[in-house]
Amino acid sequence: xxxTMRLIPALLLLCAASAAQAAPFPNGNAQTGEKLxxxxxxxxxxxxxxxxxxxxxxxxxxxxxxxxxxxxxxxRFCSGNxxxxxxxxxxxxxxxxxxxxxxxx
Ligand code: HEC
Numbered sequence: 385x386x387x388t389m390r391l392i393p394a395l396l397l398l399c400a401a402s403a404a405q406a407a408p409f410p411n412g413n414a415q416t417g418e419k420l421x422x423x424x425x426x427x428x429x430x431x432x433x434x435x436x437x438x439x440x441x442x443x444x445x446x447x448x449x450x451x452x453x454x455x456x457x458x459x460r461f462c463s464g465n466x467x468x469x470x471x472x473x474x475x476x477x478x479x480x481x482x483x484x485x486x487x488x489x
Contacts, residue, residue: 417481442485
């Protein structure tokens with residue numbers, strides 16, 4: 385086999401690995417996250433702060449969240465605001481939903 389032929393499977397593996405990374409919340413379901421988000425009225429404060437439906441808080445230029453860990457931490461912090469005790473699974477759902485805005489790799 386020529387060396388270039390051997391490279392191809394390696395490249396395919398690399399692609400598969402980065403595709404997996406493209407979803408930082410693989411165990412979360414964005415639709416379930418959206419339901420939780422509405423159920424807990426998550427945007428009530430954000431809307432009061434920024435107007436509109438409040439989701440501008442996730443796309444503002446100086447937003448705080450820059451990686452999946454920070455997103456989970458912020459979800460945890462904010463869920464305290466609404467007195468919600470989220471399970472790790474619910475945090476993943478919310479993360480998957482909010483990543484529609486963040487598009488974190
Ligand atoms: C009591 C008011 C309040 C409620 C309710 C609330 N938040 Fe927040 N949220 C805030 C405030 C204030 C900030 C901005 C924090 C800052 O800028 O330091 C924020 C910021 C955030 C951010 C980060 C935005 C950024 O800058 O990247 C996320 C994500 C978030 N909230 C998610 C949620 C979720 C999920 C819920 C529902 C479980 C929720 N919030 C409910 C007040 C609230």
